[in-house]
Amino acid sequence: MDWTAIIVAIIGSGILTTLINFWFEEKRHEREIANQKNMKGFQDKLAIYRMIIDLIADFLNDLNIYIVDGTAIPKEKLYNFNNLRMRTFGYLCIYADQEAIDAHEDLIEYVYEVLEGSIKGEWPEVRKRALRLLNAFRMDYDENLIPATYNGNR
Numbered sequence: 001m002d003w004t005a006i007i008v009a010i011i012g013s014g015i016l017t018t019l020i021n022f023w024f025e026e027k028r029h030e031r032e033i034a035n036q037k038n039m040k041g042f043q044d045k046l047a048i049y050r051m052i053i054d055l056i057a058d059f060l061n062d063l064n065i066y067i068v069d070g071t072a073i074p075k076e077k078l079y080n081f082n083n084l085r086m087r088t089f090g091y092l093c094i095y096a097d098q099e100a101i102d103a104h105e106d107l108i109e110y111v112y113e114v115l116e117g118s119i120k121g122e123w124p125e126v127r128k129r130a131l132r133l134l135n136a137f138r139m140d141y142d143e144n145l146i147p148a149t150y151n152g153n154r
Contacts, residue, residue, distance in 0.1 A: 041095070044095060045095040045096070045140070045141075046141065048091045048092075048095055049096075049137045049140075049141070051091075052088045052091065052092070052104070052137075053134070053137075055084050055088065056084070056088070056107070056130070056133075059077070059080075059081050059084065059111075060111075060126060060130065062077055063111060063114065063115075063121065063126065064123055064126070066114075066115075066121070067114070067121040067122065067123055067126070068123070073115070078115070081111075085108050088104060089101070089104065089105070089108075092104055096136075096137075096140055097136075097140050099136045099139065099140070100133070100136035100137055100140055102136075103129070103132045103133040103135075103136040104133055104136075106129055106132065106133075107126075107129040107130055107132070107133050110125065110126065110129050111126075123154070127150055131147075131148060131149070131150060134148060135147040135148055
């Protein structure tokens with residue numbers, strides 16, 4: 001019996017097994033890092049969508065009062081809205097798909113047309129455009145979701 005050949009075979013298989021395990025462990029670690037990056041980006045996107053919804057909802061409340069009874073929106077709120085518009089557009093350009101960006105700009109342009117007196121604002125139109133934005137966020141979050149609709153009478 002050739003003990004040298006047996007020892008070399010055992011050592012060789014041990015080294016080969018160690019190298020294969022090392023390679024698999026490295027690939028598993030790379031996948032783990034990629035998954036963490038994807039999860040972080042996903043969480044950032046959801047946080048930004050929530051923030052945008054909160055900020056726009058606050059201003060749309062003022063716009064609703066303006067549309068319904070003509071109460072002027074204070075200049076400070078208009079300046080804040082303009083700042084909001086630029087920030088939310090920037091955030092969307094970083095994280096959102098083009099449909100969400102377009103829906104955001106469509107809503108913002110409508111709001112400006114109402115505020116500038118170019119058109120008479122109508123709340124159902126504001127709602128329609130806001131729902132388009134929300135649904136763009138939803139589809140970017142999960143393309144299998146059914147679009148949200150408003151089924152009320154207001």
